[in-house]
Amino acid sequence: MQQIHPTAIVEDGAVLGNNVKIGPYCMVGSKVTLGDDVELVSHVAVAGRTIIGARTKIFPFASIGHQPQDLKYNGEDTLLEIGEDNQIREHVTMNPGTVGGGGVTKIGDRCLFMASTHVGHDCQVGNNVILANNATLAGHVEVEDYVIFGGLSAVRQWCRIGAHSIVGGLTGVEFDVIPYGSVIGDRARLAGLNLIGLKRRNFSREEIHALRNAYKEVFNSEEGTLRERAAIAKDKYANFEGVQTMTSFLLREGERRFCTPRKGSAD
Incomplete structure (x- = not known):
């Protein structure tokens, strides 16, 4: 009725x-x-x-x-x-x-x-x-799924925001945000992984540990390009679904730019 x-x-x-x-x-x-x-x-x-x-x-x-x-x-x-x-x-x-x-x-x-x-x-x-x-x-x-946007945040046109990531309040996102990432700042920069969100959604300790290691290897190294480091991590952590999701996002076809950490600040 x-x-x-x-x-x-x-x-x-x-x-x-x-x-x-x-x-x-x-x-x-x-x-x-x-x-x-x-x-x-x-x-x-x-x-x-x-x-x-x-x-x-x-x-x-x-x-x-x-x-x-x-x-x-x-x-x-x-x-x-x-x-x-x-x-x-x-x-x-x-x-x-x-x-x-x-x-x-x-x-x-x-x-x-x-x-x-x-x-x-x-x-x-x-x-x-x-x-x-x-x-x-x-x-x-x-x-993508399970993303959280803080108050007064804004995302520029054509950006991709990966699953399980979090965008801080008052953050302006100009480039793609990786899955599981945490971004903050007036112009968004990566501030590590969304560890609290991963724990709340019952990601295993082993999965989170693999994600943290892969994140550091991709974003805290100066060897090769970002895509090359992502490809290496994808092969190295082939048995971890979270790492596969993150690296596949980075390796998707097309010219993309990504939010990255300030130099030397990768978690």
Whole structure:
């Protein structure tokens, strides 16, 4: 059974799942799909071709699916897809994709977007991601699973943020962040591994030890290039999944730049 407040506006064509709750003064556009048990608390505006997965809850004054903040956008029918069991707090903004970026902005499951966070056009956000208050992702950012962004952090367009990494508050990310990495600073630099996160997610002592050794060998050596050191570590620690994930990220095809430690400071 759906619960739609009499002050809410739901345009013809919108698709509503079972047990959807739409609170006071919400607006739901004609191309929107709300999954089962989705709740719009109040004053939520959902527009465009937007799909919101089951049990996602959106709080007041969020703006979801309105046109991208891209001057090249010309009204194309692009998509914003949000997964299941997400919490989207007050004043959050999320934009759909653009033709030039693949046409889809995609959010995974079980994410928390705290107040006033922003997800720009064509971003690909994984599962179990947390953006603290006022954290922002520019267009085309790729965020893997279990990443945490501190408050007032910002990520430049086209960056990749590896799984299980953490971005400190007030940090500006200009280059890719390795999986399991911890970055801080007004212009992000690596400050070691996200050891607390690894322990909380039950990585074994042996896996963490291998990651620490591989990290030092890749980032605290001056022999060869970064990619060459990553390739050596990948072969040396072939039996450790975490090291394989980190080194594969560094060795991915294409010209990439990475956040690195200050000289001599690798953990």
